[in-house]
Amino acid sequence: MKKIIIFGVAVVIIFGALAFVTSYQNQQQSEGNPYGKDRLHQETIDTLDDPNYDNIILPDELDEKIENEEDFTVYYFSPACQACNQVSPVIIPMADEKDIDLHLFNLLEFDDGFSQFGIEGTPTLIHYENGEEVERIYGAADQPTYEWFYDDIVLGEE
Numbered sequence: 001m002k003k004i005i006i007f008g009v010a011v012v013i014i015f016g017a018l019a020f021v022t023s024y025q026n027q028q029q030s031e032g033n034p035y036g037k038d039r040l041h042q043e044t045i046d047t048l049d050d051p052n053y054d055n056i057i058l059p060d061e062l063d064e065k066i067e068n069e070e071d072f073t074v075y076y077f078s079p080a081c082q083a084c085n086q087v088s089p090v091i092i093p094m095a096d097e098k099d100i101d102l103h104l105f106n107l108l109e110f111d112d113g114f115s116q117f118g119i120e121g122t123p124t125l126i127h128y129e130n131g132e133e134v135e136r137i138y139g140a141a142d143q144p145t146y147e148w149f150y151d152d153i154v155l156g157e158e
Helices: 002-030 059-067 082-097 143-154
Strands: 072-077 102-106 124-129 132-138
Touching (some): 059 102, 072 082, 124 143
Parallel strands (some): 072 102
Antiparallel strands (some): 072 124
16 A cells, blocks of 8 residues: 555656646746746747747737827737648748738737737738728638738738
8 A cells, every 4th residue: 555655646746847847948938038928828939939920019019009090910820720820931921021010919828819909710910000900811811812911901002
């Protein structure tokens, strides 16, 4: 009986140590992140070194742009979304090529953004003029659709 108790305690200690180490590693990886949060989801941590995800916008910054009635474009995404992981490598570099300042809003980290900004799902690309939404693409689309969005809607080249 003593052997079973000792074995059980050893297993609990091992799992506790693994949980602590994993939590500590995630906290270390999250340190100094652009989200201003102490803890991030692992999928977000995986994007921290990816240059495609450099232009993160936080909820307060987005609110300020809307209140200031600015013209801007936001890509609402989740790094846990399979469609986003297919769309991001297409639309983010495309925006860079067209010299569009594309802001990225991470809904995995800030899920209040779904209700706050009227987002039904990811990916969603929205262009705002004077702080008001003028056009959106919801869900994954093909490359010509994103080119049309950037050229005609964002840049106004018809």
